[in-house]
Amino acid sequence: MRSFAYSRPATLAQAFKTLESGGSDCRLLAGGTDLIIRLRDGSLQPTIVVDVKRIPELRPVIREEAGRLTIGATTVMSEIAADERVRRHFVALAEAAAVVGAVQIRNRATLGGNICNASPAADTAPALLVYGAQVVAIGSAGSRRIPIRDFFVRSGETTLRRGELVMAIELPLPTQRTGSVHLRRTRRRGHDLASVTLACLVDAAGVTRLAFGSVGPRPVLAVDSSGVLADDAADDDAKGAVLEELFATASPSAGSMRASPEYRRAMLRVLGRRAVGIALDRLAGGGAPG
Amino acid sequence: MIGRVGASPQRVGGRGRVTGLQHYVADIRLPDILHAKLVTLDCARARIVSIDTSAAERVPGVRLVMTAADLPQPVPRFGPQFQDRPVLAVGETKYHGEPVAAVAADSRDAADEAARLVKVEYEELPAVFTIEGALDPAAPLVQDAALRPGDNLAATNVLREHLVGWGDVEATQADLVIEHTYEFPMVTHFAIEPHAFMAAPDGDGIAVWSSIQHPNWLQKVLADILGLPLAKVRVHAPDPGGAFGGKQHAKYEPLVALMALRADRPVRLVLTLEETFQAARRASAKIRVRTGFHSDGTFAFQDIAADYLIGAYADIADRVVGKGSYPGCGPYRVPAARITARSILSNTTPSTAFRGFGAPQVNWAVESNIDAGALALGIDRLELRLLNLARLGEAFIPFDTPADGHWEQVVRRAAELIGWGTPLPPGRGRGIAVGIKSGPTTGLSYATVRLLADGSVIVFAGTSDMGQGARTILAQIASDELGAPLDWVTVVMGDTAVVPYDQQTSASRSTVLMGNAVLDACRDIQSKVRAMAARLEGIDPSEIAVEHGVVLLPGREVPIVDVLKPGLGPLGGELIGNGEMRKEGDPGHPLGGSVAFFEFNCTAIEAEVDRETGDIVLVRHVTVSDVGKALNPLQVRMQDEGAAVMGLGHTLMEHYIFDGSGRIRNLGAIDYRIPTSMDLPLELLSDMVENEDGPGPYGSKGMSEGALLCVSAAVAGAVHEATGTVIRDLPLTPERVWRSLQEGGNG
Amino acid sequence: MTTIPIEVTVNGRSRSLRVAPQHTLLDVLRDDLALTGAKECCLVGECGACTVIVDGSTVDSCLMLGVEADGAVVTTIEGLATGGRLTPIQEAFLDEGGVQCGFCIPGQVISAHALLQASAHPTIAEIEEGMAGNLCRCGCYQQITQAILATAEAGRR
Structure with missing residues (x-):
């Protein structure tokens, strides 16, 4: 690993001072599980690493x-x-x-x-x-x-x-009962980076919130306020159409080696449908208290 | 601690392994050592225009920056089959990661920094990194034709063509011919210990430390390059932290040795995991199989054409191609066979030996094609295999060792454990496949055993214990034969100045070859004990027998040690036994020697497939091997189950991914996935068949690779039965299975 | 080169040393303290060969700077067996056949030890999840799981 200076501010004020003087040469260190990989592979080359773990407010x-x-x-x-x-x-x-x-x-x-x-x-x-x-x-x-x-x-x-x-x-804290779940796709069952990562929340009022990552430059939230997804009586086609619309913004990268865009899009639909089902089951089973 | 063969005592050397005190090469500290770092280019192939080392040399603590120009000229080349690999790249780099220079410094930090500062001006050249690309008549040549004088393939990227066969394939009539092409991915050993090397000037010679499987072979390579007698090259080979074939042959030892001599200081080079991906891998392959069947399910012929993509330098890869494809027809009666195999050079990591030694690639293709035939004929896949399986003593390869086991017992046991033929829940499928691998074709192992005055024993054996447990097996043999408790036996390995010659640790040979050498050395001691007893008792030696640690005297038996102590007399001393085991070659044989034994395995799988995601859930994985005699049943299980898990790696998830210009994209552990504890089958069952019919001690056979051979075909067979989809490319990633299902999936 | 003083308790012994900021805890253990039990393999927190316990939790010591261990209590594989006696989990690894080449084993044993500290009677699923951060290319996973179960079972008796 290239050399760098290490700073461990004990207060916010010290941290701000370091960040101000170091500017873009600083990188913040919390858990380090991403940062240290990038320090080693050279994709980040800060001159100062600022460890924020001893700042009481954090x-x-x-x-x-x-x-x-x-x-x-x-x-x-x-x-x-x-x-x-x-x-x-x-x-x-x-x-x-x-x-x-x-x-x-x-x-x-x-x-x-x-x-x-x-x-x-x-x-x-x-x-x-x-x-x-x-x-x-x-x-x-x-x-x-x-x-x-x-x-x-x-x-x-x-x-x-x-x-x-x-x-x-x-x-x-939720003000009404909710059911929620996180699902993901990986290349193996053991720990892996997600090729699709998705969370779903359904509330008692019938609003469904779906958020998903790894299918575009940033994680995205999409909300179904129509009540269709949360409606047990709605047919699969109707739900599918809503999901298609919610996922329309997904734009998986073609350059990734972890999964193709077609597969990511397909899995987004599969996970989305499964997540809504699980969230509804959880809601029906009592869900998270409001 | 009783060490009798057939028992499963704790591993000899295990204590150091669970306490962290076992020293692997990277754990050994030499005073005043320099840390080396390789300088590589981030492209698959390049012409080196110039190398400027001045900035690197200015880094404080840097003692040496070495380029090809600093080496003896012409730059020494080495390799177990062809002497084609230069110590450092000469003029051109031929694969992603080939070193163009190396630096040595007082600290790792300084070496790393200096390596970054070596300025290499280069021109990227077009590279070949696929079979199609390499075979294109317009493809650039990977190897300079000047390195291949007199070779009529020198103007191509085909290094060698191998042809084996019998009968007349063209003239043989078949009722059904099934022809398909199968692909096997490029995968890497991923031993958890990255390769590590050290070298130090040693008087008028050199001492080298390497995590190497074949210390004696390395000793010869170094002696040749350095112009030293063998006796002046001392190779220390501490137990490798996993090898799997990837540490058989010299990699950077010649470089490190030359650096140490030039710097006149010890030098160490520990590869990163990324660098190991660029140092060793398994050959990928594309295999066309044409199988002729009679309508009753018997084989008419096998016609196999296997292309293996090897790397930029041959290492042992061409031997892998020739030997791995050789038993390609499997353990079956096949009246006519034609197996052609080509080793094709490419601008990629040099491929080398890897558990299974070229056999898993062809096995995947041929066993899958047999499934396709069974389906077309409407014959049960198990029955078809049993119908054609060679029985004990049948010369199934006409010019080689006949079938040397009751293989049908293995297949039936696997079928029983998987519940073959019993009803399956919906959405599930089963697959079954058999695998065979040729054992060693030549071999030479010496062993020395010393029976010390108190009855304890030291065994000297040149085998490398890379996890397979050779140390334990050899100790058990000595314990059994000489009557010493297992914890009174020490096994000394891995030092060419101390331990007698052993040809190599590979091809699952050590139990058979070194085992027999140790047994022979113990018998040598037993004969001396017998003479001693005769002298002490005043009777003729013919009245005395010595076996399994006891001396059988007329009317009574006593432990060896009770004869040893009075026999040695007041001066004490010891008895020394020497043993030897040879497997001679045969120049007329296609492999240069007949096969010492076959490894035989049957694998059966029950699987469930998530049709929406393509996930394969392995419900049960059964692996059964013919081991002759399990000298240590627990170690047999560990080897079989370990090989099975490794086979699941290339079957389900492992593969190199290249960019459009031949650079490896998934270097390292984040995007090259191997199985974790969560990726095991829900149930993994191993079993063994023992008929004491092997050539090793007590009827044992080699067995460390068998359980990997046929995993892929068994899994794909189960996926097919579960879903109807046929996939002929590995790995069977969820995305690939999903895609096949989307496309209707019958290949 | 600038170094930073740290105080760290390693295997019960308090150590004062100066470390370079860019050196990981793994570097410090192996190079400065000559504790080579924790191994270097992937260096990206995937393989677990460098696993040690810091303040009660297992970590990949390749992904933690040495200076971050200032004030911490660290246990490495060398700190488990005391007085020449193996701990029950170490014995179980040997009895159940959890050890082949051994290179991953210091990390495996540390993870298994921590797993049993956190949960005296883990299920097989909990063991497989809890050990997934320790790769074993020899493929001893089944035997390692068995060793953990056997140790838990022996603790119950």
Whole structure:
């Protein structure tokens, strides 16, 4: 690995100062499971690596307050997957966190890192999209909340401003019963990068939210407010037509070696239909409490 | 600890492996060592215009930057079959990853940085990396024709053509002829230990450490290149951390040795996993099979044309092609056969030996074609195989070793374990296939065994224990024969200055060849014990027998050690036994020697397919091998199940992916997928047939590759029965299965 | 080269050392502390040969910088057996045939040890999932699963 300087700010103020002076020569280090791979292969060559794990405001914590669940940016996947509150209210996020790499990766990879890396295949992104998460960003000018659907731009790029850090991710607690699920496609059963990753949420009012990644430059949310997908009585053709429309924006890359665009599109339909079915079953079985 | 053959004691050397104290090459620390790094170009083929090493040499800590110009001229070339591989690229790089230079520095960081700073000006040249591309009359030649004097194929990319056959295929009438073409992917060994090498000046010679399977062969290669007598080249070969054929032959040892001599310091080179993908792989293949059947299901003929895509340098690949295709007709009675096989050069990683040694490729094609014939004839796939299967003693390859096992027992056992013929749940299918591989055709192993004064034993054997468990088997033999508890036996391997010559560790030979050499050495000691006992008892040696650790005297038996101690007398000392096992070649034989034994396996699969996604769920995987005699039944299971899992890799997920100009896109572990613990069949069952009819100690046979041979055809057969779809390309990825189902799927 | 001082407890022993920022925990263990049990293979967090336990959780030490271990408690394969006695999981690997070439085994044993610490009686599915981050090319997965089950079973008695 090429050499670089290492900075471990103990406060937000120190971090901002480092980021300000280092500018684009800085890379933030949280879990490191993506960053260190890229430092080694040389695709990133920062002069300063800024380890954000000792900043108190970013610490790994999951807390319920004011109608929302707040997950600290450096909370690791294993903790999210195992957390009772996440599993009760946001099961698709727990399911997604549980398939990010193998256990050694999940013990290091953070939620903040996963979204800031902005990989189109990030497994937590679709779940965060269906749950309407907000990203709490903080910079020297103060903090702001970014709706997750406005967060991703393309691989490696988000709407974070220069010098801003992700402090936490907030999930509004559901106000009505919901059923949700995360599904994905991989090349083997053991841990793998997703060739399609998808989350679905159906609420008691009949609105279906589907979010999907790895089929375009960024993860996308699509909402069916017609009630057709959530309607047990609707026939397969009607549901299929709605799904087609929701998935119309998918634009899988032809250059990927992991799966062809045709296969990704086909699997999006298969996973979409299966996910709606599972989410409805979960809703019918009591679902997540409102 | 009882080590008798037939028992399954804990692995000898296992303790070091579970405590982290086992030292592989990369774990060995030599003082004052330099760290080496290869300089490569990110393209498949290039003309080297110039190399500027000045910036690299300025990096603090850099001691040596070596290019071809710094090597003896002409640049030494080496290879087990053809001496075609240069120590560093000369003028042109011929595959993605071929080194053009190497640096050595005090630290890894400095070596890495300097390697990045070696400035190579080059012109990318068109490359060939597919069979079609290589055979195109307009294709650039991979090898300089000057390297192939007198070779009438030198103006082509075909390195060699092999033809084996019997009977008259053209004149043979058949009621049904099935012809299809099958493809087998380019895959790599992916031993968890990347290749590692060290070299150090050693007095007036050199010492080399390598994770190599054939230390004696390497010793000869180095002696030739360095102009040293064998006695001045000491090869240390610590147990490899997995090899599977990929560590049989010299790779970068000559380079590292030359660097160490030039720097006059020890040098180490540890490859990255990515670099191992560029150092060793299995040949991909395209195989056309034309099978003639009589209407009763018996074979009329097999006509096989196999093209193997080998790399830019031959390594042992052409031998793989010739020997792997040789038993291509399988273990069957085939009245007429024609097998042609070509090794085709390409601008890709040099292909080499890999578990199965060229047989899995042809097996995939021929066994799948047999399924197609059975379907067309309306004959059960199992019955058709049993109908044609050679029985013990039948010369199924007319000029070779006759069938050397009760193979029908193996097939019937596999069929029983998979429940062949019993009703299947909807959406499921079964497949069955048999595999055969030729064992070693020549061999020479020496062993020395020392029975020490207290009855403990040291075995010296040049076999490499790369996981197959040779150390345990050899210790068990010595324990059994000399009556020492297993934990009183030490096995010394992997040092050419200490251990007597062994030709190689390959072709599942070690239990048979080295096993017999150790047995022979133990018998040598037994004869000395017998003489000792005769002297002590004052009787004629003919009245005494020594076997399985005991001395049989008239009317009583005593442990060997009870004779040894008084026999050695007050000065103590020891008894030394020497053993030897030879398998002579036969110049008139197509393989240069008859086959010492055949590995025989039957694999049966039950599978379910998700028709929407193409996912294959292996419900049950049965693998049964003819092992002659299991000297250690647990190790037999481990080898069989391990080979089965490895076979699932190339069957379901593994393959190199190239870009349009011949660069490997999926270098490394992220996009080259191998099976994990979650990719096992829901049930994996292994069993063995033992009739004590092998040429090894106690009737054993070699068995480490069989369970990999026919996995692909058995899985594809199950997928076919489950879905009706026929796929003739591997791997059977979900996408490929899905696509075949979409397209109607009958190939 | 700039180095950074760290304090780290490795296998119960506290160590003060200076590490280069770009060196991973794996580099530090192998090169600075001469603990070569953790192995170098894929270096991208796929194979698990470098698995160690940091503050109670298994990690791929190739994907963690050495400086990140400042203040941490690290257990490597060398830290399991004490006083020359193998732990039950190490014995079980040998008894059940979980070890062939052995190169992946330090990582496998560490993962198995941590799995059993987290769940005394795992199911086969939990074992296969929990061990999926440790590749074994010799294909001993079935035997390794058996070793974990046997250890759990022995613990129950």
